[in-house]
Structures are given as C-alpha cells and as structure tokens.
Amino acid sequence: MTVDEVRNHFIHELDEVGDLESLNNLKVKYLGKKGHITELNALIKTMPNEEKKEFGQKVNSLREEFLSLYEEKKIKFEEQILNEKLEKETIDISLPATKITVGAPNILEKLIEEVEELLISMGYDVVDGPEIEEDKYNFEMLNIPKGHPARDAQDTFYLEGEEILLRSQTSPVQVRTMLKNKGEVPIRMICPGKTYRRDDDDATHSHQFMQIEGLVVDKDISLSDLKGTIDVIVKKLFGQDVETRFRPSYYQFTEPSVEVDISCFNCKGDGCPICKHSGWITIAGAGIVHPNVLKMGGYDPKVWSGFAFGFGAERMAMLKYDINDIRVFYNTDLRESRVFDRKEAEQID
Ligand code: DAH
Numbered sequence: 001m002t003v004d005e006v007r008n009h010f011i012h013e014l015d016e017v018g019d020l021e022s023l024n025n026l027k028v029k030y031l032g033k034k035g036h037i038t039e040l041n042a043l044i045k046t047m048p049n050e051e052k053k054e055f056g057q058k059v060n061s062l063r064e065e066f067l068s069l070y071e072e073k074k075i076k077f078e079e080q081i082l083n084e085k086l087e088k089e090t091i092d093i094s095l096p097a098t099k100i101t102v103g104a105p106n107i108l109e110k111l112i113e114e115v116e117e118l119l120i121s122m123g124y125d126v127v128d129g130p131e132i133e134e135d136k137y138n139f140e141m142l143n144i145p146k147g148h149p150a151r152d153a154q155d156t157f158y159l160e161g162e163e164i165l166l167r168s169q170t171s172p173v174q175v176r177t178m179l180k181n182k183g184e185v186p187i188r189m190i191c192p193g194k195t196y197r198r199d200d201d202d203a204t205h206s207h208q209f210m211q212i213e214g215l216v217v218d219k220d221i222s223l224s225d226l227k228g229t230i231d232v233i234v235k236k237l238f239g240q241d242v243e244t245r246f247r248p249s250y251y252q253f254t255e256p257s258v259e260v261d262i263s264c265f266n267c268k269g270d271g272c273p274i275c276k277h278s279g280w281i282t283i284a285g286a287g288i289v290h291p292n293v294l295k296m297g298g299y300d301p302k303v304w305s306g307f308a309f310g311f312g313a314e315r316m317a318m319l320k321y322d323i324n325d326i327r328v329f330y331n332t333d334l335r336e337s338r339v340f341d342r343k344e345a346e347q348i349d
Helices: 003-016 019-031 036-048 049-089 108-122 149-156 173-182 223-238 291-296 313-321 334-348
Strands: 132-134 158-160 164-165 187-196 208-218 243-250 254-263 280-289 305-312
Touching: 003 019, 003 036, 003 049, 003 208, 003 291, 019 036, 019 049, 036 049, 049 187, 108 187, 108 208, 108 313, 173 208, 173 305, 173 313, 208 223, 223 243, 223 254, 223 280, 223 305, 223 313, 243 280, 280 291, 280 313, 305 313
Parallel strands: none
Antiparallel strands: 132 164, 158 164, 187 208, 208 305, 243 254, 254 280, 280 305
C-alpha cells in the first residue's frame, strides 16, 4: 500500500473503532512488527538515496498522525470506562437512613439547673455535701437529739452502728457550711442532692429522692427575706402569676417554721385534682434558722440570723411536668423520657 492508501485506511478504521481493545489491535495492525506503517518504514532502505528523504518524512508524519489520532481515541475510551464505573458504583442517597433515637435531658437535672442558675444570679453558691452522713450532722446539730420523735418520720439506712447513715435530708449541709465558714462570713448557699428514707416505694414515696436545700445567714434576716426569695424561685419555675403563701409549721431547726404553698398554676385557685381542690399546693418547708442551730454551727445568734428552705425536687418536677408517679424518675424506663420530651415540645410550641 502507498502512504496515501495507508492513511485512508487508518482514518477510516480509527473512525469505526468502538472500544479500547479494538483500538489496541489497530495499533498493532499499523505499528506492530508487520504493521502497515512499519512496512512502509522498511521500504526506505530499499529506495534510491534521492527519494529516501522525502519518503522518510512522509512516513514519519504519517506515523505521527496515526499516533495522535490513536491517543485522542484512547483518552475518549478511558473516560468512557471511568464514567461507566462511576455510574455503576454511585450510592443511592435517596434511601431512608437508619433512625437514631435522640435522648432527652433528665428532667430532674434540668429543674435543678434552672433553680441553680437563678440563685447563682442572686449571689448564691452551689455547694455539695456527702450522701453518707454522720448522725451528728443529719440530726443532732440540727436540733434533733437522739430519741427525739421527729426522727421517726426520717428513718433512714444505717451503715455502721447508729452513727453513720444515708442522709435523710440535705439540711446537714447547712451545718457543714456554717462550720466551714467559721462563724465569720455571711452565707448564701443552695445544695441540691440525693436523700434517702426507709419508705416503701409507691406513687408518692421513694426510698431515694432529691432535695434542694437553701441557707442564708447574715445580719437582720427576716421572714420577709425568705418569702421574697421563695417567691422569685416559684415564679421562675411555675409562672409569674403564681402566688406564694406561708402556713405555720414545725421543724426542729427553724423557728418560726413554715410550709410553703403556691397558688395552683393549673386551675388558678378554682380547685382541680392537682391541688386536691384547695387551690393551693405545698411545695417546700422553710423557716428562720433556730438560734441553737446557729450556735452549733459556730454563728453567734445575737449577731447573726438566717433563713433556710428545703424543696422536694421530684415533687416540683412532678407538678411542673404533670407526672403522677415518683417511681418514673427511678425505674429507668426510656419511654418516660420521650413522654417528657413531648410535654416540653408542647410547652415550647
Ligand atoms: N429537711 C426538711 C425535710 O426533709 C425540709 C426543710 C424544712 C428544710 C425546713 C429546711 C427548712 O431547710 O428550713 O423535711
């Protein structure tokens, strides 16, 4: 074949070729050992010298033309193969994803944090005390000596003899805080924490529960300071239109002592099952710190005075989130946290 014939052939054949394999075969057909272009090249040797140069150049440019057309085709086929592969291996992102259950914050913790945040903004410290407590702090230094009938209502778990127990209230932290401050500086503290009693568990009793204790010791502290403080807490938790009422009560470590009632946030005083149709709900115990307690805590009652309060954390959460069984907090049933979640969501709406 002449140079022109070879050229016509491969232009036609390259045009027709459909895949990488036949393209490579074509390369062998033209440039292999016995390929058409290779054969043309071999002819050069046999030619008279004056024709060699021109013919050689022709064959050379023919070879270059073939190679450049071949490369062009090769890139096209490779791209095609890659695209087909990518298409085959794409991930179908329209498939529904596996559902991951999202937890909800523990509502007791949430309530406690809400109270803490408020009282910190009012200058209070949040303090901690041991759950394994001494009889001395849990009872005696709170004006409840051995044999006092008030101990009956706070029977608890004893760990070693009669002196080491699981605290039945957070009030011992009052004593510990006073002793730590050595009768010298004013105190403003709250202590949220776990408490224990030997109660049989039912809808309103749990052998483990939480209290939020508060203590203020300063000069000229009065019952109205207590009422104002409680009122701020109550309004924050239950709404601005909720009112606070004090009823006379009795605690050994406060004198006078009060029961703190709030006006029913549900029926606004008309009477409903939440307030047992009285229009009021009892929410805490409180009072003016008893002089004996101040004295035992190292504070001179002639100089210092104070108020204290103790909220039941579960009781507040039960009221706030409309829960009718305290065991919900301790039975680790995950469905319960979803229920509270929904309540929250409704409130946010
Ligand atoms: N510790 C009391 C209880 O568990 C609650 C209480 C009442 C705490 C009056 C106080 C207080 O600080 O002043 O029943």
